[in-house]
Amino acid sequence: MIVLKFGGSSVAxxxxxxxxxxxxxxxxxxxxxxxxxxxFGNTTNLLTTALQSASIQDKEYLDSLxxxxxxxxxxxxxxxxxxxxxxxxxxxxxxxxxxxxxVFLTREAGPRITDKILGTGELFSSLLLAEKxxxxxxxxxxxxxxxxxxxxxxxxxxxxxxxxxxxxMQSLLEHEEILVLPGFIASTENGVPTTxxxxxxxxxxxxxxxxxxxxxxxxxxxxxxxxxxxxxxxxQA
Ligand code: ASP
Ligand code: MG
Numbered sequence: 001m002i003v004l005k006f007g008g009s010s011v012a013x014x015x016x017x018x019x020x021x022x023x024x025x026x027x028x029x030x031x032x033x034x035x036x037x038x039x040f041g042n043t044t045n046l047l048t049t050a051l052q053s054a055s056i057q058d059k060e061y062l063d064s065l066x067x068x069x070x071x072x073x074x075x076x077x078x079x080x081x082x083x084x085x086x087x088x089x090x091x092x093x094x095x096x097x098x099x100x101x102x103v104f105l106t107r108e109a110g111p112r113i114t115d116k117i118l119g120t121g122e123l124f125s126s127l128l129l130a131e132k133x134x135x136x137x138x139x140x141x142x143x144x145x146x147x148x149x150x151x152x153x154x155x156x157x158x159x160x161x162x163x164x165x166x167x168x169m170q171s172l173l174e175h176e177e178i179l180v181l182p183g184f185i186a187s188t189e190n191g192v193p194t195t196x197x198x199x200x201x202x203x204x205x206x207x208x209x210x211x212x213x214x215x216x217x218x219x220x221x222x223x224x225x226x227x228x229x230x231x232x233x234x235x236q237a
Contacts, residue, residue, distance in 0.1 A: 001173075002027060003214045005036045005183065005205035007221045011125055012041035014075055021132045023220065024178060028138060034172070034179040034212060036145075036205040037129050039121025040071050044184075044198070047096075047118050054103040061100055069093060072124045079131050085142075092123050111156060115195045122182030122201070130180040141177040148172065149186035149207055151194055158194065160186070160207065169211035181208065 004024060011017050027033050038044075046064045053061035072089065081089070099117050103109050126142060133140035148168045151158045172179055183201025186194050196203050202219060209217040 001034060001212050001214045002031045003034045003036060003205055003209040003212065003217045005202060005217065005219045006038065006129075007201070007219075008038040008041050008043065008125075010220050011037060011129065014078060017075060017129065017132055020129065020220070021136050021138070024133060025136070025138055027218075028178055031215075032176075034181065034208055034214065035129065035140075036181050036183045036201060036208055037122065037125050038183050038201040040075065040125045043068055043071060043121035043124070044118055047121055050100055051103060051109050051114060051117055054100045055107055055109040057104055057107055059104075061104065065096065065100060068096070068121070068124075072128070075128050079128065080135055081131055082134070085127050085131050088127050089124065092120050096120050112192060112194075116193045119182070119185045119193060119195050122184045126180050126182040133178055133180065139177040140180050141175055142180050143172060145181045145183070145185045145204060145208075146187045146193055148181070148211070149196070149204060151186050151188055151196075153188045153192075153194065158188075158197075160196070160203075161189070162207070162210070165207060166211035169208065172212065 004027060006020050009016075011020055024033060024035055046068050050061040050064035050068070053059075053064065072093070076089065096117060099113055103113060103117075123144070130140045130142035148165060150161045150165050150168065152161055181204070183204040184195050185204070186196055188194055205217060205219065208214070
């Protein structure tokens, strides 16, 4: 098994997504592959801006939200989406809209809703990358990292629970397909959606590498920048 991590700028538009799919396919010739992906381009920043605007009842939050949706739609165009992916995308868009409406009405953006809103970017990018692979002749399967990375949360101090997470990851090994997972996303022991903090997708990839006992972790910062890491060197961020 190898783990490939793609950063947001490497999946910022359809063209780059094509390149990413080709890179994944070339690795899949020789190895089983798990892919961890960040949100498209500046999606997380747009979501942060939306959240900030909504929390001061500034309707401009809708513009930021619209920009996020526009990116998702632009990348979806030209892809043939399965029913499950279409449903997933629609559901996550609706959830985002409702959550931001809630923030707007209450002028409150607590840590839980903040994490859930910010993590949606990775749900979009991972779902669409899995579709991209399936559209181009590979067999890929999407899984939500929410179910595999667990953190303890003591008064807002979050810590990844490595052993329980690695145990959960074992079920992923049953799949022959290329695995595609969102970076950044995790859950607490009580099942509350959370994230690993800004820039956390690298950490997600390192955790999957360790849990799946990958022989290598490749981190693609954009399609030209790449470095590899020894998956055994996972440290608590
Ligand atoms: N999308 C998240 C961020 O921008 C996580 C990541 O890219 O690593 O912080
Ligand atoms: Mg990012």
